[in-house]
Amino acid sequence: MPELPEVETVRRQLAPRVTGRRIAEVRVVDPLLVSPLDPDEFAAAVTGRVILALERRGKYLLARLDDGATLGLHLRMTGRVHLHPGAPDPAAVRFLRAVVTLDDGAAVTFADQRRFGRMWLIPAGTDEERYWRGRVGVEPLGPAFTARRLGELLDGRRVGVKAALLNQALVAGVGNIYADEALFAAGIHPERPAGGLDPGELRRLHRAVREALRRGLSSGGASIDSYRDAMGNRGTMQDALRVHLHEGDPCTRCGTPIVKGRVAQRGTYWCPRCQPRAVWR
């Protein structure tokens, strides 16, 4: 479940090793990875290109290439990107989907158990603002994400606030884990209507989202299930989670057992006392 902190961790590790490198070879092991593109055409389009920069937008990784095109990459649920200083042994990488070999002999592998992950090309000359509109919203760790902006994004929405946080077109990069943690820290029930938060709650939520993501980032991400960083190491954020996966455990703030339910089609954890469903004012 790579979310913003996990993807950014991978990006930071990978960037210094791939920037300025030429792509020597691309081997697509599983055609589904680049679908609906043709694997051979995809490989041909990328081979020989120099990677100018490795960026992140929400949960997307973007490799800027020297012909103006961009190699997009999304880990979805179980995708793993791993950097190998030398040639990797393909048999040693479980669920291997692709190998990108660089001109210094290093290789980046893409492995993915559930095969939801994708790699694709954004052609040179694409209007990216338009490309991302409706798909990826404001960066929650960037300067544009303010409490006021959050309020504008949620204004008028009747869906639960958790569903709104998971909507990538609004705030980019928040997934199930960090949504639960942020809502707990803000003391807001996940099913409160998104448009019904008062200014104080918006401020708390804004702050909580940023803090949850920052903590995830500084602990190298949450390795609950399959996530590993680009070096194959686990993060430690899973040990710092306060409600997510803590059903039945006493709330760290009030001792009330954490409950689990289904919100926005996702397993959702919250403290029934610290995050009341109804607010009276």
Place this chain on the structure above:
DNA sequence: ATTTTCCCCTGCCGGC
């Protein structure tokens, strides 16, 4: 326009 539902995939796990 917004919201909801379904779908894509595979491995794992609890229940019977």
Place this chain on the structure above:
DNA sequence: TGCCGGCAGGGGAAAA
């Protein structure tokens, strides 16, 4: 022991 339904949750498309 073995089978099987349910679950995991990322995003996108289709339906409401």
